[in-house]
Amino acid sequence: MTQTHVSTTINGDKVEYLCETDETLLDVLRDTLSLTGSKEGCGSGDCGACSVMLDGRLVCACLVLGVEAQDRKIETIEGMASGDELHPLQQKFLEHAALQCGICTPGFLVAAKALLDENPDPTETEVRYWLAGNLCRCTGYDKIIRAVMDAATEMRGQA
């Protein structure tokens, strides 16, 4: 299959790659660019483990074609911490033991950040519905929800 050349921006950096038409953005991130923080749990948009931001909107990278990323802006889990400082959500996930196996964690963090960027003071119900597209099989969600709420409180305090 012939490949298409794509120029895009990932976590603020200009990136170029070649991809086949049927490769997803997730395939490109993981297999071509070695950005393996985004995980593939289903490949059908049902688990949220590949959550990334595409031009400021939360999407599943498995439901975006690699060729669609031309001239877009993509943000992944790899861009969430700044330097040696974790994002408050990352820190709260650790403090609340909000991960057990950790495979869903990058997706939850990207999705939760998108929520707090849009709604800094969500209710528990809002957090639960916003994150309904992110499956976690280990935690029963309890500690994840608490971590997001706590991060929101801390981030409001900083703002």
Place this chain on the structure above:
Amino acid sequence: MRFEAPTSLNAAIELLENEAGVVRILAGGTDVLVQLRSGQVEPDLIVDIKRIEAMQTITEEDGGFRIGAAVCGAELGGHAGVCKLWPGVVEAVELIGSTQVQGRATMVGNLCNASPAADSVPAMVAAGATARVTGPEGSRDIPVEKIATGPGQTSLGRAELVESVYLPARGVHSSDAYLRFIPRTEMDIAVVGAGISIEMDGNGICTHARVALGAVGPRVMLVEDAATALIGTSIDEAALEALAQAASSAATPIDDKRGTVDFRIKVAGVLARRAAIIAVQRSRVD
């Protein structure tokens, strides 16, 4: 497999016209990519319509709104005007998939995927929405219920696409609502869906109603008997009961992995009734 992302509608139509093989139009892609991955479809050409500016916009038109084919759910949900005019349509669109899916999925894509369980379609049908179908011969406006002809099948010609959907203006004392039944709270396909649009007069009597059901037949159905049950009434308990009966009677569902015939028939009535109550409440707020 070729990929094209034209920047004009004409260019898109031309691509469709010139491709002899299998074509898939890519709007949000939340259905197309799943079909690609499962091998359900192996297109020769994919046409991404998201770089056509007109398809990315919501425009006010004659008191209603024209929604471009590439407008995603999150954008529609953030549009105050549409939310106020057709809250039932917006809530139906917002029920499609997760937050992530909302960042991609489009109402027109949901329509053209032609699933009998599509959430936005009963709401659009109830709203009396029209689809602008454009092809080499030009454009035509047709009721949205004329798009799907069966599961996965549409009335669109080979080189035609739906450019936009128009949600019409509506009078005072009117509103709409959509409810679906799923076994969880999110992330499921509707087992039954019910969209209702009503208009009341100054005396609280229903003058106009449209009722549409999803997932209880091979395509979304407009149920005229259900609307008749409401028109001329104050949508009181008797009318709601007649509505529920009419909805259940109209349902011709199948047994499948998502629900049984008996369940769907009964719940079609339950949801129609509950949606009507919400629509009435909303019409009073107006």
Place this chain on the structure above:
Amino acid sequence: MGKQDRDFKAVGTRPLRPDGVEKVTGRAKFGADLSAPGMLVGRFLRSPHAHARIRSIDTSKAAALPGVKAVVTGDSFDITKVSSGNHDTLANVMARDKALYEGHAVAAIAAISVSIARKALKLIEVDYEVLPHVTDVDEAMAADAPLLHENMFTANLTPKPTKPSNIANFYEFGHGDIEAGFAKADVIIERSFKTAATHQGYIEPHACLANMTQDGQGELWCCTQGHFMVRNVCADLMGMEISKLRVTASEIGGGFGGKTTVFIDPVALMLSKLAGKPVKIVMSREEVFKASGPTSSTSMRIKIGATNDGRLTACEGEFNYQGGAYADSPVQFGAMSAFACYDLEHVKTVGYDVAANRPKNVAYRAPGAPMAAFAVESVMAEMADRLGLDQLEFRLKNAATEGTRSSYGPTYNSVGLTETIKAAQSHDHYSAPLGANQGRGIASGFWFNFGGQTAVSLNVQEDGTVNVTVGTPDIGGSRASMGLMVAEELGIEYDNIRCIIADTSSLGYNDVTDGSRTTFSSGLALINAAKDAKAKMCARAARIWDIPAEAVEWKDGCVQPAGANAGEFEPMSFAEIAANADNTGGPIAGHHEINASGAGVSFGTHMVDVEVDPDTGYVKILRYTVVQDAGKAVHPAYVEGQYQGGAVQGIGWALNEEYIYGEDGRLQNAGFLDYRMPVASDLPMIDTVIVEVPNPGHPYGVRGVGETSIVPPMAAIANAVSQAAGVRMTELPMSPPRVLKAMDDAKGG
């Protein structure tokens, strides 16, 4: 036995996990995250039929496609050199004469790209003779059922069967005289139950990267709960010496029992061997559902007798578990655990392990116990209602305690069931008011907990920090628990300890991380390894002071002179001794190898409130409380996490999760969309109460905590739904159509 007197310094605190930052930044390497230069991709061809004889497989066209580097079929493996215990595993990994379920692997390809691999799969021609199939457990047990294996004769039956059947095994447990027990009963309730098969549902699909070199050595990277098991099984299937295969466990994205066997690993190794290049295989989610480990669907009958004042007189159960294509059901554990909560004079359970045209069963969290508990605790609830007794009082009255002879044989040591019931009684959840259409359910549950083979190593570094090496994959934060136990034993800071999971060449054999054994067994071994290191450090200090080794003692993380020499020298700190290692005999390390026993059983009691929509049968979980005995909670946050996670998996099992088969024997819902695991918006917070009744078999009193939490939920929820709906629910899942039909039938009847 009550609370322990011991004051813990590290154990019982909640420090951050050592692998946390890697996991929140996306840097942790899971199964699919590793690549190798020159790597090929492996893909499977799978049977579209539920049951078919494979007449022939022609792979010549596929092999000839440019970019295809290797093709594997069942014939690629030499079964004559494989130990008989692994024959089923081999046949499951790659079908030989028959495909026994839809999704059964029949061939595999290694190619230079995904698109070429996909194309090549379409060029493989398989000639199938489609055979009649059976997927339901009761139908599979029928005399005229389609036979999966012509050589399957039910084991343990007397007289020995003369005809083959789909029933692989018969089990029987219990004691007393069951008929005499029922004769003493004032009330007898007998009910039948059915449950659907469920999948472990880990978010990470199976993945591996295999690298066989031309000299017959191999390396394998994979996500597994037990890389030593993977090594031994793969070496056997490949005909390799064990020492020539080195397996490294990746970070594992959930297992819950489902990653305690091999599916893709031997095939990746064989493809790599044939291609002479590294091969990576990652399962799709559809493959995970169709070809990796679900647990049993079941059919059960329970009979319980009690006196009017609430004492159980006899309990009887029959358990039929569908165990997939090779009859690997956990029915034995189901039959053993069913009545384990109760002190019974007369008890009998029988179990049948049944083959059907479904994926080979693999363990799922407390394998076999949750279904049995659903049936037993449903009848217990009905009995309490019938007798007019409080649900918790009724259970308390019959609860197993220290000295109780268990329903499966052994006599219990110190156990914590009554403590969990009492904690539930005093919890405000138990007395909270309920609204219309709401119900409250109670259930208790039991899990054995495992020990097993364990080898660990502990290295003291010159700066006084410690590296700890275990061989049990960390599936939920166990590295933090290991660090805490070592910190406790050595008296040093938790932050100065780093725990890793070593590859198979670095440690002695370790059993799989399963049966809630890791914190218990690896922890026990590490405590002993730390003691070993301490003894060596005492000897080093004695050497520096030039006094006999017996004349020193370990106190508060330091070595000090003792006996006649007491006070003669300043105590020497852990760090000081470590710093002087090179002058006192070289590196200091502790080791321990053990086949651990004394795991200590664990009990839990759950409470749940639900609301049932009378018009749709929809069940909403309003409130949920888990009470469970942890023995001693090493890292309470992760103990709570195990309680919450198990409860929510149970909620999924109770309400919506199920394997749905069509008439054609094909799985209809092989994806997360229609398998319907709980999502965040389905749930309330999950309250937890950690009860601590120390396990006498562990120096800190630790019991495994991972599995008991999935045992009571289905029964608790069924009891709550039955109360709210006004009709007894006896079939899982309690999906809305089933609940609505039950309510409508009850009204009609």
